[in-house]
Amino acid sequence: MAASDHSPAGRSERSSLEIVSESSESKPVVESRAPLSRGELRGVLGNFATGVTIITAGGQRGERLGITANSFSSVSLEPPLVLFSLDKGAYSLRAFLSTAHFAVSVLSTRQRDLATRFAVPMGDKWATTEWRQTPNGSPWFPDSLAVFDCSTHYTYQGGDHVIFVGQVDSVVHYAPRAEPLLYFRGRYAELRPMEEETP
Numbered sequence: 001m002a003a004s005d006h007s008p009a010g011r012s013e014r015s016s017l018e019i020v021s022e023s024s025e026s027k028p029v030v031e032s033r034a035p036l037s038r039g040e041l042r043g044v045l046g047n048f049a050t051g052v053t054i055i056t057a058g059g060q061r062g063e064r065l066g067i068t069a070n071s072f073s074s075v076s077l078e079p080p081l082v083l084f085s086l087d088k089g090a091y092s093l094r095a096f097l098s099t100a101h102f103a104v105s106v107l108s109t110r111q112r113d114l115a116t117r118f119a120v121p122m123g124d125k126w127a128t129t130e131w132r133q134t135p136n137g138s139p140w141f142p143d144s145l146a147v148f149d150c151s152t153h154y155t156y157q158g159g160d161h162v163i164f165v166g167q168v169d170s171v172v173h174y175a176p177r178a179e180p181l182l183y184f185r186g187r188y189a190e191l192r193p194m195e196e197e198t199p
């Protein structure tokens with residue numbers, strides 16, 4: 001799993017997070033006085049709201065790879081580069097490392113079930129899934145907001161994850177009116193635009 005996810009801070013563990021003051025809204029302000037446990041760190045990182053993607057690739061033995069990922073990020077416009085990080089414990093790590101391409105499907109609110117299905121290790125992710133193929137041979141999903149077809153450019157060691165940097169070879173799908181699927185504090189969410197500022 002990406003470092004920044006996927007469940008509320010480990011509630012059963014002893015906490016290094018202490019309430020140090022009350023804000024004006026009477027909400028506790030919490031500070032870390034000791035090194036955080038893995039669960040605590042994950043819980044705090046989960047306050048960074050993200051979109052949700054499925055990273056896919058065609059494996060070398062003709063198999064299809066796919067994982068739900070919220071570590072996706074843009075890196076560079078010239079050249080066009082994006083990244084995601086993959087847990088070294090993921091079953092598909094070896095296969096992702098041995099293929100030269102991957103695709104990123106940025107998910108819409110219509111794809112929540114798909115996000116859940118592709119977050120299950122080694123699950124039967126593809127049986128009932130409708131998919132298409134990018135020019136580079138990676139699967140992608142209709143109903144997505146945007147789909148990037150990428151060539152793996154670099155990989156880096158990133159602690160317990162491997163960071164994949166890909167060059168965007170093409171955008172194979174773009175639906176600017178679709179609503180994004182979001183992820184925040186271990187839950188899927190939808191966008192609620194803020195009121196316009198009154199002058």
Ligand SMILES: Cc1cc2nc3c(=O)[nH]c(=O)nc-3n(C[C@H](O)[C@H](O)[C@H](O)COP(=O)(O)O)c2cc1C
Nearest residue numbers: 001002068069070071086087091092119120121122
């Ligand atoms: C919202 C969400 C985001 C996730 N982001 C990542 C991620 O960025 N990197 C990662 O390695 N795992 C991430 N995961 C977990 C993987 O989707 C999950 O471990 C997947 O089953 C790995 O598949 P595999 O073990 O079959 O390769 C995420 C899970 C969820 C629910």
